[in-house]
Amino acid sequence: MTNATLTKAAPTTESLTTASPMKAKAKEIDYKPDVKKSARASSSLGADSNKPVTVKMGVYDLDLYYKDFQALNKINLEFPENQVTALIGPSGCGKSTLLKSLNRMNDLIEGCRIEGEITLDGADARKTIDVNSLRRRVGMVFQQPNPFPMSVYDNIAFGPRTHGIKSRSDLDEVVERSLRDAAIWDELKDRLKKNALGLSGGQQQRLCIARALAVRPEVLLMDEATSALDPISTAKIEELVGELKTRYTVIMVTHNMLQALRVSDKTAFFLLGEMVETGVTDDIFTNPQDSRTADYVAGRFG
Amino acid sequence: MNMRLDTVYETGEGLASSDQIDALFAKVSQRHDARRRLVSVVLRGSVYAGAALTAVVLAFLVGYILIKGVPYLTPSLFEWKYNSTNVSLMPALINTVLMALVSLLLAVPFGVGSAIYLVEYAKRGSKFVQLVRTTTETLQGIPSIIYGLFGLLFFVTALGWGLSLFSGACTLAIMILPVVMRTSEEALLAVPDSYREGGFGLGAGRLRTVFRCVLPSAIPGILGGVILGLGRIVGEVAALLFTAGTIAQIPNFGASGLMALFDSARTLAVHMYVLASEGLYINQTYATAVVLLALVVLLNLAATFAAKKMNKGHKDD
Amino acid sequence: MANHALKEGFARILFLAAAGVSILAVALICVFLFANGVPAIAQIGLPDFIFGTTWRPANDVYGIFPMIVGSIYVTAGAIVVGVPVGLLCAIFLSRFASKGIARILKPGVELLAGIPSVVYGFFGLIVMVPFIRAHTPGNGLSLLAASILLGIMILPTIITVAQSALDAVPQKYYEGALALGANHERATFRILVPAATSGIMAGIVLGVGRAIGETMAVIMVAGNQPVIPESLFGGVRTMTANIVIEMGYAADLHRGALIATGVVLFVFVLLITMIFNAMKKRSEAR
Numbered sequence: 001m002t003n004a005t006l007t008k009a010a011p012t013t014e015s016l017t018t019a020s021p022m023k024a025k026a027k028e029i030d031y032k033p034d035v036k037k038s039a040r041a042s043s044s045l046g047a048d049s050n051k052p053v054t055v056k057m058g059v060y061d062l063d064l065y066y067k068d069f070q071a072l073n074k075i076n077l078e079f080p081e082n083q084v085t086a087l088i089g090p091s092g093c094g095k096s097t098l099l100k101s102l103n104r105m106n107d108l109i110e111g112c113r114i115e116g117e118i119t120l121d122g123a124d125a126r127k128t129i130d131v132n133s134l135r136r137r138v139g140m141v142f143q144q145p146n147p148f149p150m151s152v153y154d155n156i157a158f159g160p161r162t163h164g165i166k167s168r169s170d171l172d173e174v175v176e177r178s179l180r181d182a183a184i185w186d187e188l189k190d191r192l193k194k195n196a197l198g199l200s201g202g203q204q205q206r207l208c209i210a211r212a213l214a215v216r217p218e219v220l221l222m223d224e225a226t227s228a229l230d231p232i233s234t235a236k237i238e239e240l241v242g243e244l245k246t247r248y249t250v251i252m253v254t255h256n257m258l259q260a261l262r263v264s265d266k267t268a269f270f271l272l273g274e275m276v277e278t279g280v281t282d283d284i285f286t287n288p289q290d291s292r293t294a295d296y297v298a299g300r301f302g
Numbered sequence: 303m304n305m306r307l308d309t310v311y312e313t314g315e316g317l318a319s320s321d322q323i324d325a326l327f328a329k330v331s332q333r334h335d336a337r338r339r340l341v342s343v344v345l346r347g348s349v350y351a352g353a354a355l356t357a358v359v360l361a362f363l364v365g366y367i368l369i370k371g372v373p374y375l376t377p378s379l380f381e382w383k384y385n386s387t388n389v390s391l392m393p394a395l396i397n398t399v400l401m402a403l404v405s406l407l408l409a410v411p412f413g414v415g416s417a418i419y420l421v422e423y424a425k426r427g428s429k430f431v432q433l434v435r436t437t438t439e440t441l442q443g444i445p446s447i448i449y450g451l452f453g454l455l456f457f458v459t460a461l462g463w464g465l466s467l468f469s470g471a472c473t474l475a476i477m478i479l480p481v482v483m484r485t486s487e488e489a490l491l492a493v494p495d496s497y498r499e500g501g502f503g504l505g506a507g508r509l510r511t512v513f514r515c516v517l518p519s520a521i522p523g524i525l526g527g528v529i530l531g532l533g534r535i536v537g538e539v540a541a542l543l544f545t546a547g548t549i550a551q552i553p554n555f556g557a558s559g560l561m562a563l564f565d566s567a568r569t570l571a572v573h574m575y576v577l578a579s580e581g582l583y584i585n586q587t588y589a590t591a592v593v594l595l596a597l598v599v600l601l602n603l604a605a606t607f608a609a610k611k612m613n614k615g616h617k618d619d
Numbered sequence: 620m621a622n623h624a625l626k627e628g629f630a631r632i633l634f635l636a637a638a639g640v641s642i643l644a645v646a647l648i649c650v651f652l653f654a655n656g657v658p659a660i661a662q663i664g665l666p667d668f669i670f671g672t673t674w675r676p677a678n679d680v681y682g683i684f685p686m687i688v689g690s691i692y693v694t695a696g697a698i699v700v701g702v703p704v705g706l707l708c709a710i711f712l713s714r715f716a717s718k719g720i721a722r723i724l725k726p727g728v729e730l731l732a733g734i735p736s737v738v739y740g741f742f743g744l745i746v747m748v749p750f751i752r753a754h755t756p757g758n759g760l761s762l763l764a765a766s767i768l769l770g771i772m773i774l775p776t777i778i779t780v781a782q783s784a785l786d787a788v789p790q791k792y793y794e795g796a797l798a799l800g801a802n803h804e805r806a807t808f809r810i811l812v813p814a815a816t817s818g819i820m821a822g823i824v825l826g827v828g829r830a831i832g833e834t835m836a837v838i839m840v841a842g843n844q845p846v847i848p849e850s851l852f853g854g855v856r857t858m859t860a861n862i863v864i865e866m867g868y869a870a871d872l873h874r875g876a877l878i879a880t881g882v883v884l885f886v887f888v889l890l891i892t893m894i895f896n897a898m899k900k901r902s903e904a905r
């Protein structure tokens with residue numbers, strides 16, 4: 001296991017950076033321009049732990065339409081395993097739409113049509129994986145905390161129950177494990193029977209993260225998960241994300257560029273339904289190749 | 303395997319490790335898939351069955367009455383005078399219209415006036431407003447037989463109006479008052495405040511503002527309430543048996559003028575009840591049911607139309 | 620100017636008076652019902668009146684216990700028949716129906732709500748009662764017939780209220796459940812329906828109110844014997860039926876006893892209204 005010291009010192013993640021093994025590796029990745037080819041290569045290498053990085057999910061030549069409106073245009077992007085990938089860009093650029101395509105939440109929208117390929121561990125996520133197991137493997141945390149109107153315990157247990165875990169003792173284990181993994185066990189262990197809607201906004205959101213973790217996902221999608229929260233709650237969740245990536249692949253949409261800089265390993269910049277640029281987060285922010293990326297990260301529009 | 307660093311998480315003594323839980327999921331998931339699919343199919347099936355049953359009941363009920371009743375919609379059923387050979391429903395039909403007119407004439411001014419007071423004049427949440435709310439809700443829950451009893455005790459006996467169209471209409475007016483009031487209130491509340499500001503801005507008084515600026519755009523909503531009330535009037539029996547009586551004649555306005563309002567008069571629904579309980583004119587009863595159904599359908603269409611009109615009115619704002 | 624102020628003041632008082640009418644109406648109903656019913660109860664004796672199991676006006680014996688039980692039985696039967704079907708239909712309309720089907724079914728439900736109770740009663744008498752007579756002991760005029768008929772009659776109430784409660788559940792709960800890998804059915808039944816519980820309960824209570832107060836349809840199919848029914852196939856008389864059947868010819872204490880039946884029914888309905896309002900407050904507080 002690598003325990004490399006981080007080169008980038010993020011203010012709020014001081015305590016966990018030492019435990020983050022992937023940063024150094026992320027630096028080694030060479031993003032080849034021919035994504036299609038690298039996708040094929042990576043999917044054949046899926047189990048090879050000697051390779052520096054594995055592509056957990058990939059999006060290839062993705063077009064997405066809402067009725068006649070094209071919301072995404074030929075997107076090619078890969079999400080490396082055990083890293084945090086940030087999707088940034090101004091409102092309406094399609095980053096949330098892309099995120100929701102990854103666990104097929106867009107299926108709920110009438111008139112939404114997708115062309116192209118989305119892969120999970122090299123398999124076609126839309127054709128070969130049943131939608132419910134896809135959503136189990138690719139968990140999601142929403143912009144607005146959305147705990148169910150029931151007890152904390154039942155919120156966490158809903159997912160495991162859905163997937164067949166019935167025994168009380170098993171559920172107890174899963175609930176505690178999930179709450180601990182989401183670093184909220186100590187705050188909630190005495191309130192498991194209380195209604196989740198009575199929690200603060202920040203607690204609700206971490207509860208939702210715990211709820212997502214409780215079905216043992218492999219990928220965690222976060223759709224501006226901190227935008228409705230206060231700065232302290234936001235810091236806690238950012239810290240948590242830094243820890244979660246040792247176990248999960250995290251893909252986050254954020255409006256907050258500093259957050260992307262603090263938390264993510266890889267960043268993709270979107271504009272008007274197109275992906276303008278992607279690369280190692282530090283490079284995107286310090287040395288963008290495209291002038292539009294440069295303008296955005298410099299705060300000239302957004 | 304992925305890299306797993308349990309040490310960075312909060313750990314619990316003796317708690318299952320993440321890998322153990324992953325294994326548990328893998329074990330259970332496979333087995334659970336078929337069961338889950340079965341449960342889904344059963345649930346989906348029962349939802350569809352519930353809807354289908356509702357639709358079938360409705361179709362059967364309406365269809366049965368139409369098939370049995372339409373052939374007996376003969377001209378003799380619509381003759382002006384009722385007698386035991388033609389079993390004409392015409393007097394009852396006209397009585398229904400009269401009853402509806404008088405009831406609405408009584409209920410609508412009070413209902414709308416009350417709504418105007420609550421929305422435009424009263425302080426929200428005052429004791430008086432709360433009392434009006436509570437009593438309206440109470441009125442809405444009272445069964446029609448209780449209204450009938452009250453009408454009998456108050457209008458028929460205490461006021462000495464006898465079994466009459468007017469006693470019946472007063473009883474029905476109280477019965478539909480809460481409906482008219484609630485819908486009028488909602489309609490007034492839905493009028494944007496800018497309308498009121500517009501009126502006041504032009505220096506109009508409250509009264510003028512209400513009548514010129516607010517009330518006109520609330521009319522479709524109020525109409526919706528009136529139609530709902532009409533529906534109850536048309537179908538009502540229990541409240542009328544002991545207030546309006548069961549005489550199958552049109553009150554004789556020609557001979558006694560407005561005093562004819564104090565004649566007993568059966569409405570169409572009462573007429574149908576009498577026919578059904580006599581059991582002698584089953585076919586004519588079906589035919590009467592068809593006419594009642596037709597009235598209900600007409601009223602429902604009118605209500606839908608009013609609701610559309612109201613929604614449209616506010617979309618333009 | 621003075622004229623103007625006078626007009627405004629006058630209008631205000633007029634509207635205030637209109638608003639007072641509902642208060643006046645409730646007060647009058649209470650006064651007249653109680654003034655005419657309570658003396659009869661006093662004369663019969665409250666325990667004998669409520670718990671007496673014999674109703675024999677000819678002998679001046681007035682026990683309405685069979686009618687109270689009858690009303691409760693018939694209402695319970697209507698709930699057993701109407702609630703499951705109504706709830707499932709509401710779930711269908713809220714979460715399963717395509718737009719086209721909803722556009723047909725919804726007006727159908729409204730029509731069901733608008734059909735007068737005499738028409739229901741007649742339908743029950745002509746179609747259901749002979750069917751029950753053919754397949755069960757007894758003459759068909761029964762608790763069973765009344766329960767099924769009332770169950771149908773409260774369907775639209777339950778469907779409408781439950782559907783609006785389900786429609787009001789935020790979409791984010793549904794999305795949250797789906798994102799965990801739950802399918803549509805599980806998300807609907809395990810998340811949406813529980814979240815709408817208080818609204819659904821309010822619909823059921825409203826249905827109970829309608830069932831217990833229903834008169835004409837019940838009279839036509841229930842048989843109306845003033846005894847506690849021995850089985851589902853036995854005849855039953857409700858409080859409402861008791862009033863309508865005998866009011867036409869009753870006098871003196873008999874008449875008082877019928878009005879007192881109305882008082883008891885009124886108290887029942889007031890209780891139901893109070894429960895309903897408490898539930899509505901709770902669901903709004905959510």
